[in-house]
Amino acid sequence: MSSTPWFWIVVVAVVVLVAVLVAGLLIARRRRISLDESKAADVVEKPKGGGYTATGGIALAPGGEEKTEEPEHPVEDRPETDGQPAVGDDAAVPRDSAQRTVRDVELPEPAEAPEEAAPAPAEEIAPAAGRLERLRGRLGKSRSVFGQSLLGLLGAGDLDEDSWQDVEDTLLMADLGAATTTEIVERLRDELKRRAVRTSEEARAVLQEVLTAALSTDAVRAVRALPHTVDGKKQPAVVLVAGVNGTGKTTTTGKLARVLVAQGSTVVLGAADTFRAAAADQLQTWAERVGAEVVRGKEGADPAAVAFDAVKRGTEAGVDTVLVDTAGRLHTKTGLMDELGKVKRVVEKQAKVDEVLLVLDATTGQNGLMQARVFSEVIDVTGIVLTKLDGTAKGGIVFQVQRELGVPVKLVGLGEGPDDLAPFEPGAFVEALLSS
Numbered sequence: 001m002s003s004t005p006w007f008w009i010v011v012v013a014v015v016v017l018v019a020v021l022v023a024g025l026l027i028a029r030r031r032r033i034s035l036d037e038s039k040a041a042d043v044v045e046k047p048k049g050g051g052y053t054a055t056g057g058i059a060l061a062p063g064g065e066e067k068t069e070e071p072e073h074p075v076e077d078r079p080e081t082d083g084q085p086a087v088g089d090d091a092a093v094p095r096d097s098a099q100r101t102v103r104d105v106e107l108p109e110p111a112e113a114p115e116e117a118a119p120a121p122a123e124e125i126a127p128a129a130g131r132l133e134r135l136r137g138r139l140g141k142s143r144s145v146f147g148q149s150l151l152g153l154l155g156a157g158d159l160d161e162d163s164w165q166d167v168e169d170t171l172l173m174a175d176l177g178a179a180t181t182t183e184i185v186e187r188l189r190d191e192l193k194r195r196a197v198r199t200s201e202e203a204r205a206v207l208q209e210v211l212t213a214a215l216s217t218d219a220v221r222a223v224r225a226l227p228h229t230v231d232g233k234k235q236p237a238v239v240l241v242a243g244v245n246g247t248g249k250t251t252t253t254g255k256l257a258r259v260l261v262a263q264g265s266t267v268v269l270g271a272a273d274t275f276r277a278a279a280a281d282q283l284q285t286w287a288e289r290v291g292a293e294v295v296r297g298k299e300g301a302d303p304a305a306v307a308f309d310a311v312k313r314g315t316e317a318g319v320d321t322v323l324v325d326t327a328g329r330l331h332t333k334t335g336l337m338d339e340l341g342k343v344k345r346v347v348e349k350q351a352k353v354d355e356v357l358l359v360l361d362a363t364t365g366q367n368g369l370m371q372a373r374v375f376s377e378v379i380d381v382t383g384i385v386l387t388k389l390d391g392t393a394k395g396g397i398v399f400q401v402q403r404e405l406g407v408p409v410k411l412v413g414l415g416e417g418p419d420d421l422a423p424f425e426p427g428a429f430v431e432a433l434l435s436s
């Protein structure tokens with residue numbers, strides 16, 4: 001009987017143990033559920049990043065310093081959900097409804113382009129080749145003297161002394177000068193006799209031959225306006241343009257610049273006519289039309305300094321040609337002629353002057369010759385430009401000026417138009433004079 005109390009003690013202990021175990025299990029299970037719930041809550045609150053697919057382009061924002069205010073998002077945009085389902089989706093707009101993904105933003109105005117130097121206006125420049133042919137009609141007045149008067153006399157058959165006197169007078173009137181006239185008349189007489197010329201066609205051929213020969217010279221007629229190399233460096237050709245007032249220096253400089261630009265050269269123009277501000281303005285206008293640069297000084301500035309600066313600028317800029325337009329000056333004014341000599345000397349301190357063009361107004365006739373003599377003494381003229389041949393019957397000055405000076409006529413001006421400058425070619429010139 002003494003084992004009975006121990007039996008009951010063991011039973012009670014087992015029951016208590018089982019109760020404790022059951023209670024423990026229940027508590028543990030409850031805790032696990034609460035952990036699971038917090039996890040689920042996390043899922044709802046945190047939008048998932050993975051699996052995001054953009055439905056539009058990338059929103060652009062203005063760059064630079066300009067700030068644009070963020071536009072207010074309308075409810076339906078739902079940008080905060082990244083396009084994914086979220087709490088309250090059903091209460092708002094279905095997530096598969098169209099979403100605006102590109103925001104309209106103000107783009108900054110493009111900054112205004114800085115003002116550039118005047119662009120070269122694309123002006124049509126007539127080709128220099130064949131200009132004399134094209135402009136032959138401009139020689140109208142001279143043509144009537146040579147073509148009609150001379151051919152009329154020579155084509156009439158055997159000439160008596162009176163007729164030869166008329167031929168001589170006609171040539172003198174056309175400004176060929178006494179010496180050239182005598183020479184031409186003698187050659188004509190010889191040739192007509194030697195060839196036993198009978199028809200006006202034959203007479204015309206002889207006249208053409210004799211006049212062309214009288215204009216021919218061994219001197220080079222090409223204008224030295226292309227660059228050359230000095231000590232391995234490119235040096236622009238320097239061309240000085242001189243003459244008395246109003247002969248057409250500035251116009252010729254502008255016309256020549258056009259010819260050069262049309263042939264692919266780059267040009268700097270020097271406005272060394274500092275007497276008249278209008279002259280520099282005039283040159284500037286020519287320059288703008290072809291896109292050339294102008295170097296000019298203040299009114300009354302030393303023309304030699306302006307010419308020097310122009311050549312310096314042209315050399316630094318690596319252009320092909322520097323054309324220097326000088327002020328008109330009377331050949332009789334010693335002071336002005338000295339000044340011109342100085343212009344040339346000063347320029348030559350930095351670069352050789354390759355071409356000295358003397359501009360003569362064909363309408364002034366014999367006076368042009370006097371001018372040419374004086375200018376040649378002062379600045380060693382290398383080429384003549386005979387302008388205004390379109391307005392005179394005295395085209396014969398061409399013959400005389402070459403003969404007297406031994407300097408070739410290189411260019412002729414046949415009008416006020418920008419392309420009315422032609423190279424001088426004896427054959428084409430005589431042909432134009434004799435054309436009907």
Ligand SMILES: Nc1nc2c(ncn2[C@@H]2O[C@H](COP(=O)(O)OP(=O)(O)OP(=O)(O)O)[C@@H](O)[C@H]2O)c(=O)[nH]1
Nearest residue numbers: 245246247248249250251328387388413414415416
């Ligand atoms: N008909 C005709 N007129 C010309 C020709 N060349 C120039 N001229 C005109 O002659 C006038 C004087 O020309 P400019 O170029 O100003 O003469 P410039 O020698 O520079 O004048 P200054 O600077 O005053 O000495 C202008 O009206 C020109 O249009 C030409 O070949 N034919």
